Amino acid sequence: xxxxxxxxxxxxxxxxxxxxxxxxxxxxxxxxxxxxxxxxxxxxxxxxxxxxxxxxxxxxxxxxxxxxxxxxxxxxxxxxxxxxxxxxxxxxxxxxxxxxxxxxxxxxxxxxxxxxxxxxxxxxxxxxxxxxxxxxxxxxxxxxxxxxxxxxxxxxxxxxxxxxxxxxxxxxxxxxxxxxxxxxxxxxxxxxxxxxxxxxxxxxxxxxxxxxxxxxxxxxxxxxxxxxxxxxxxxxxxxxxxxxxxxxxxxxxxxxxxxxxxxxxxxxxxxxxxxxxxxxxxxxxxxxxxxxxxxxxxxxxxxxxxxxxxxxxxxxxxxxxxxxxxxxxxxxxxxxxxxxxxxxxxxxxxxxxxxxxxxxxxxxxx
Numbered sequence: 001x002x003x004x005x006x007x008x009x010x011x012x013x014x015x016x017x018x019x020x021x022x023x024x025x026x027x028x029x030x031x032x033x034x035x036x037x038x039x040x041x042x043x044x045x046x047x048x049x050x051x052x053x054x055x056x057x058x059x060x061x062x063x064x065x066x067x068x069x070x071x072x073x074x075x076x077x078x079x080x081x082x083x084x085x086x087x088x089x090x091x092x093x094x095x096x097x098x099x100x101x102x103x104x105x106x107x108x109x110x111x112x113x114x115x116x117x118x119x120x121x122x123x124x125x126x127x128x129x130x131x132x133x134x135x136x137x138x139x140x141x142x143x144x145x146x147x148x149x150x151x152x153x154x155x156x157x158x159x160x161x162x163x164x165x166x167x168x169x170x171x172x173x174x175x176x177x178x179x180x181x182x183x184x185x186x187x188x189x190x191x192x193x194x195x196x197x198x199x200x201x202x203x204x205x206x207x208x209x210x211x212x213x214x215x216x217x218x219x220x221x222x223x224x225x226x227x228x229x230x231x232x233x234x235x236x237x238x239x240x241x242x243x244x245x246x247x248x249x250x251x252x253x254x255x256x257x258x259x260x261x262x263x264x265x266x267x268x269x270x271x272x273x274x275x276x277x278x279x280x281x282x283x284x285x286x287x288x289x290x291x292x293x294x295x296x297x298x299x300x301x302x303x304x305x306x307x308x309x310x311x312x313x314x315x316x317x318x319x320x321x322x323x324x325x326x327x328x329x330x331x332x333x334x335x336x337x338x339x340x341x342x343x344x345x346x347x348x349x350x351x352x353x354x355x356x357x358x359x360x361x362x363x364x365x366x
Contacts, residue, residue: 003326003359005352006075006227007039007344008048008336009065011056016298016308017251017338027056029064035341036065039072042348043356046073046105048334053119059091066099073103075177079111080136081122081129086162089143092174093166101169106140107177107197108133110185113274130184132156137176137192144174177227181209182275190216193224195332199280200230200309202290207328214329227332228325231310232318232343233295234351245312248338249297256301277306284309293321298338307334315347319354326362 011027013019039047047065049058062074074095078088088106096104110129111117117129124132135154139162142150149163168174178193180186189196196213198206210226217224233248235241281303284296299308311318322333333355337343 002331003355004045004227004332005043005355006046006048006332006334007042007044008050008334009035009039009061010050010340011061013340015338015340016255016302017248031341032061032064033068035344036069036072038341038344038348040069042344043352044072044344046075046103048075048107048336049077051077051079051109053116059095062095062104063098066095066103071103073099073105075105075107077107077109079109079117079120079122080133081124081156082120085136085139085157086143086159086164089140089174090164090166093144093164093168096169096174097166099169102172104168105175105177107179108137108193109179110188126182127184130180130182130188133178134188134192137178137188141176141192144168180274180276181279185275186213186216189213190222190224191220195225195227197227197229197334198330199276199307200228200294200311201279201283202294203324203328205279205283206325206330210329225332226330227334228322228330229307229334229336230294230322231298231308231338232335232347232351233310233312233338234315234318234343234346236314238313238317241312241314241317245295245297245310249301252298252301280309291321291324293317307336310338315350316354319351319358322355323358323362326359 009032011032012024013028013031014021036047049061049065051058058076058078062076065072065074092104092106096102110133111122135156139152139157139159143162143164144167146163149161152159152162175194176192177195177197178189179197180189190213198209206228213224233241233245235244280299284299288296288300293311293313294309295312296309302308311321313321335347
């Protein structure tokens with residue numbers, strides 16, 4: 001059964017252990033180009049382009065990535081509510097046409113940080129944001145697929161004679177990704193998403209989430225694909241990989257303490273009120289290693305704020321660990337590194353080929 005492998009690009013070199021999101025120019029064009037091409041050459045299918053209320057525009061970044069790679073696709077994160085779904089549909093379809101087709105997807109995040117939402121003028125509460133996302137995704141999909149103009153009147157959007165003259169370049173269209181683990185999120189994602197994104201939780205918890213989401217989607221006559229996010233830490237030997245993980249944790253701790261000493265805030269360990277981030281913190285509080293090699297050492301340090309768990313070992317060991325998720329229904333893996341560029345290059349040598357070869361041997365779920 002085939003898999004999709006996602007990476008993540010940034011417009012400057014920064015992670016928990018290197019660089020800074022807050023210092024220097026926000027866009028290093030040469031680095032972005034080199035980083036995107038490294039993903040292309042390593043065999044990734046797409047790269048996620050993140051969203052933040054003070055970050056460079058994701059659609060512009062996506063256009064640069066598409067123009068400077070041969071086959072790499074993009075997954076553009078955005079928050080519904082700031083741009084109308086009809087306009088987003090035309091932006092996506094235009095990029096898809098210009099890129100040669102089949103290279104554009106969109107990821108819907110309804111916002112897990114109230115302060116960051118307010119930076120862009122959004123003061124809606126948690127459940128209202130998800131209600132808005134549901135209507136946004138409904139109209140977006142209709143705009144991308146409707147043959148004739150249509151009217152729409154809902155709680156958040158009203159359109160008369162809406163249509164797009166530009167369509168996705170392939171019959172597969174623009175895949176709609178979605179993330180969120182609250183009850184409100186589950187109600188939206190199971191009804192409207194193509195791919196439901198999950199953080200890197202232990203196998204047992206992931207299997208439980210997939211079962212719940214599948215059951216909810218089935219109520220609407222739908223099936224879902226599932227994506228798992230992880231931060232692999234690999235080395236030539238298992239001992240060396242664990243030593244590297246401990247070094248990553250130590251540097252993360254040092255940087256947190258240094259920032260606290262001068263009263264500085266940092267983009268890297270901002271708080272979040274999302275249910276998904278809270279679940280990660282609960283898992284990290286119980287223990288730091290699950291299923292032999294799923295490591296929460298950085299999660300425990302940085303607090304709720306996103307994807308921070310990772311699988312540790314040799315490339316072959318990490319591939320085998322990820323394939324266990326594939327056996328329970330995950331068909332997309334989002335992998336990004338603590339040493340962003342260097343990790344991408346290294347993964348292309350062994351991890352990605354091993355993942356694809358192993359996935360080809362996994363039978364499709366019944």
